Amino acid sequence: MKYARLTKEQLEELHPEFINFLATQSIDKKEWDGLKANKPLIAEQEIDVFSDMIWDKALTNVNYIDHFSKNYIFLFKCVDANVYSYVINSTDPSTDFLSAEGINWLSENIFSDSVQIQQGKKDISEGRNESLFEIIKKGGIISKGELFGKLEILLKK
Incomplete structure (x- = not known):
């Protein structure tokens, strides 16, 4: 299997x-x-x-996967054989991205020193679907990419 x-x-x-x-x-x-x-x-x-x-x-047919944890958000955009990613990390231990308050906190503090954002790109031409399935198995959720798109626009300004 x-x-x-x-x-x-x-x-x-x-x-x-x-x-x-x-x-x-x-x-x-x-x-x-x-x-x-x-x-x-x-x-x-x-x-x-x-x-x-x-x-x-x-x-x-998957284009976007989001994965949320207490202090991290992983956003993935899947285009052909590449996965582009944003990893958002809060250095504030009280932040909880699993809650609505945590997401609201992020929108207000996205450019503060308490938030770190890393970008990445990975070639997944070998085993694209298997790679995406691994992300989903670890808690990723197939999404429409709203957060990825908003973050992409914010970071290009």
Whole structure:
């Protein structure tokens, strides 16, 4: 498996797509029920292949990932084979970027000595989707890039 098996809830949400996937494998409902009952390992392998296919499709369309922790914010912009990043760090130990107050504090103090911002760029031409999945596994959230865009504009002024 390249990624992670979809959860039961995710599989239920993707039920129509899973049925189509099984159909492309020439597996009908009766055969699927038989696999689950008599050959559970093969059924699990089919779910794993489907999971990888869904993750691959989703990750191919990812453009932005945000990751928040108490004192850090990591913002990623994925363009072709490159990931551009901003790492925002608060040196004020009372700051909590996991709270609305922490985000408000950042907007008021972004250019203060208590905030450090680093920029980065990484080539991920080898294993783009796997690299993005690792960020997501560590707590990254697929986003629309609003924060990245705002920070990009602020820093270019």
